Each structure stands twice: as structure tokens, then as C-alpha cells.
Amino acid sequence: MKNEHGHYFEESIEALASRLIQFEATSAERVNQSADYCCDWLRSHGLGVDVYVNQGLKSVVATVGEGESTLILNGHLDVVPGQPELFAPRTADGRLYGRGSYDMLGAVASMMVLMAELVKNPPDCKVILALVPDEETGGELGSGFLVRQGILGDLVICGEPTNFKIGVHAKGILQLKVDVKGKAAHGSRPWLGKNAILKAMEHYQSIVSMDVFQESTTYFKQPSINLAKIQAGKVYNQVPDFCSMGIDIRYLPGQNPDEIMDQIRALLPDAEIKVEFQGRPVETKSDDRFVRKLCEVATQLAGDQVILFGQDGSADTRFYAAKGVPAVEFGPVGANHHGPDEYVDIHSLYVYKDILKELTKNSKTKGE
Ligand SMILES: [Zn+2]
Structure with a gap:
């Protein structure tokens, strides 16, 4: 047939x-x-x-x-x-x-x-x-x-x-590994330490709030940011002293990835940031x-x-x-x-x- x-x-x-x-x-x-x-x-x-x-x-x-x-x-x-x-x-x-x-x-x-x-x-x-x-x-x-x-x-x-x-x-791609250090302490006295997970969350929020991520173009309402990976914490009774985030940013045509990275680095001077992958x-x-x-x-x-x-x-x-x-x-x-x-x-x-x-x-x- x-x-x-x-x-x-x-x-x-x-x-x-x-x-x-x-x-x-x-x-x-x-x-x-x-x-x-x-x-x-x-x-x-x-x-x-x-x-x-x-x-x-x-x-x-x-x-x-x-x-x-x-x-x-x-x-x-x-x-x-x-x-x-x-x-x-x-x-x-x-x-x-x-x-x-x-x-x-x-x-x-x-x-x-x-x-x-x-x-x-x-x-x-x-x-x-x-x-x-x-x-x-x-x-x-x-x-x-x-x-x-x-x-x-x-x-x-x-x-x-x-x-x-x-x-x-x-959209362009910027995939970042953001390592944040804190200070360990006994889990029953968190005020004596610096919780790296909480600090990482604050860092994430400040990235999301950046002006560059509120922009739009004819074809796109805005860039996107996905918190894709997180590695931190070992046991309940310890304040975590290290947190590593994997963040997948999709930026808009016309935006400059180098400028975006400069801004993120300026915003988080105490974090260690590595670009793991980028695409135009x-x-x-x-x-x-x-x-x-x-x-x-x-x-x-x-x-x-x-x-x-x-x-x-x-x-x-x-x-x-x-x-x-x-x-x-x-x-x-x-x-x-x-x-x-x-x-x-x-x-x-x-x-x-x-x-x-x-x-x-x-x-x-x-x-x-
Ligand atoms: Zn396909």
C-alpha cells in the first residue's frame, strides 16, 4: 500500500x-x-x-x-x-x-x-x-x-x-562551579561556626538578583539560571565548612559573558569560581x-x-x-x-x- x-x-x-x-x-x-x-x-x-x-x-x-x-x-x-x-x-x-x-x-x-x-x-x-x-x-x-x-x-x-x-x-551558556568556604563548629553551637551552605544560598540569591539577569530582548523574556548541583555537609552534628554549587546560566544574545563573569566575581570576592563550560x-x-x-x-x-x-x-x-x-x-x-x-x-x-x-x-x- x-x-x-x-x-x-x-x-x-x-x-x-x-x-x-x-x-x-x-x-x-x-x-x-x-x-x-x-x-x-x-x-x-x-x-x-x-x-x-x-x-x-x-x-x-x-x-x-x-x-x-x-x-x-x-x-x-x-x-x-x-x-x-x-x-x-x-x-x-x-x-x-x-x-x-x-x-x-x-x-x-x-x-x-x-x-x-x-x-x-x-x-x-x-x-x-x-x-x-x-x-x-x-x-x-x-x-x-x-x-x-x-x-x-x-x-x-x-x-x-x-x-x-x-x-x-x-541563548548562550555559562556553567559555573562556585565553591564557598565556611567555618566548621559543633552542630549544637552553630553560632560558633560559619555555615557554608547558607552562605552559598546567599551567593546564589545575589547572582539571581543581578541586573543583567533581569534584561529582555525581542525573543526572550529574560536569561535563566538553574541551580543544578550542590555538594555540601557530611553529618548532622557539624556546621558545614564547604559548599560547592553548580550553576547553569543561559544568557541572552547581545549580553557579554566576560562582563557577566566580571560582575559575578566582583559580587562574590570570597568564593572560588570556575567556568566549567561555555557556549556562544x-x-x-x-x-x-x-x-x-x-x-x-x-x-x-x-x-x-x-x-x-x-x-x-x-x-x-x-x-x-x-x-x-x-x-x-x-x-x-x-x-x-x-x-x-x-x-x-x-x-x-x-x-x-x-x-x-x-x-x-x-x-x-x-x-x-
Ligand atoms: Zn536535537
Whole structure:
């Protein structure tokens, strides 16, 4: 039986996405198996493919077409862990259920099928498909590496789950370890000591109250601060003399992480503060001509649900943004990514492919 798009299941986008889900790509070994499969699939459909191996992880880069502009389609093959049944994909009510269906193997399958179609119907620009292995764990070894190899373009679309909204901005990341010292005393006489946990709580509150964390932008109401870890205290009858906090700050595009750190250090002169991880924000211009074209084409094919927005979380877009390449998150319709009932709407996978295809046509990619 053919689906509504005229495909038999075996050759459909949903079949390819189902196959990718089955790899259970939660480890280096399995994500590499998925990468090998994609590489073979793309080559068997006539595409030129390069495989990059970085610290044991494979990234697959396929290219088709030529022209003055380059469109990069970026998809991650890795998924977050889940119950075993999530890796046995199933379709029901026009949806494909399974871990990674929405984030983002459905989008990857749409991109792969599009690349195969572009071999037969060449695009008016160069299209690069970059399938990467480690977005869920930071992206340094996949997209970070490919960007450092100079694989750049005029627009990058990361197929993250966005329900056809276009994520032009994303918050930056500052993850801090804040160590606070106190003074130990017997727990029955706390007034003789200095409780490091209480002092750490005061420090946390003063960080949260900083002016910089009350600011907003067009796309964001404010930055966010999550007190993610706390390590302190050993026994009941002792005033704790040490407390270590792990604080995850997501700052706004336009804010300066160095200035934020200077302010925090000035506010807490007696604490020891270490930046454990940081990631750049994304601030793609909404009037960039390629972004405008994407918006136009997507609205034509997907309707009013297409709007520009700011993403709270971080994605591989940030590696491209750091090089000045306009990068957006844009993906099909679904729900519950990273959760138990993750699914992607199958029809939206076809609409998604058609939007990307339209974008590779001259009249759409060159601006007016
Ligand atoms: Zn994702």
C-alpha cells in the first residue's frame, strides 16, 4: 500500500526514519553504525560522500549541486537514552513514534531523501548535508569539528524539532562551579561556626538578583539560571565548612559573558569560581536574505505556524554562528522530544522536505 505521498513504506521518509531510530544511537559505537548506514544509503543514491572521523566519532558529509550560494543542512544522528520500546518505532494516526523521531531523525530522513532527489533534479545552489554524531552531548566532535574544517555556507539549517518555527536566536551558556568556604563548629553551637551552605544560598540569591539577569530582548523574556548541583555537609552534628554549587546560566544574545563573569566575581570576592563550560549565543539576523527566503517558502508550504523565535536551549547552530554564518533551527512537527511518547507528524516530514527543496531553487535562494 502506498502512503498519501505516493511512496511504498520501504522507500518512504518514515521508513528511513524508522530505520535510523532502530540504531538506538546512544553510544559512540551505535551512532557510528548509523553513520555508516547513512553513508551507504547516500552513496547508493548517487551522492558524493565524505566521512570524517574525529576522536572515534564519524560525521557524514554529502554534497550535491553547485552555484554561488551554499545551503548546509545539518542533522544529528545521536539521540538521548530511553526505554527499549522507544527504539522499536511504530506508526499510528499519521505519526511516527520512537526515540529520536522528532529530535531529529525524522528531519534527517527528510534531508537524506531530499539529497537523493537533488541528484536527479540538480539544485541551483550547492547543498551540503552534514550528519553529525554528538549534538546531544555538546557537538564539539561533530559540527564543531566540521566548522573548524571550513565546511561553511550561506545558510545553515539545523533540523531540530521546532514545529516549522524558525529559531533565529538562541541563548548562550555559562556553567559555573562556585565553591564557598565556611567555618566548621559543633552542630549544637552553630553560632560558633560559619555555615557554608547558607552562605552559598546567599551567593546564589545575589547572582539571581543581578541586573543583567533581569534584561529582555525581542525573543526572550529574560536569561535563566538553574541551580543544578550542590555538594555540601557530611553529618548532622557539624556546621558545614564547604559548599560547592553548580550553576547553569543561559544568557541572552547581545549580553557579554566576560562582563557577566566580571560582575559575578566582583559580587562574590570570597568564593572560588570556575567556568566549567561555555557556549556562544546565536543571533542570526531576521532580515538576512536567506532567512527571509526560508520564511517565505516555509509560510507558503506550511502556513501561518511559521514564525521567527528564540530558542532557550542550545544547539549546533552556535558553531556556525560563531563563524558569522547565518544559522537557524528549523524542523518538522511533533512533540515530546526526550520524553516517553516522542513522535513526529509524518505528513510534516514531506512538507519539510518540500520546503528545503524549494529553498534550493534559484528564485528562492538568491534573494530578489
Ligand atoms: Zn536535537
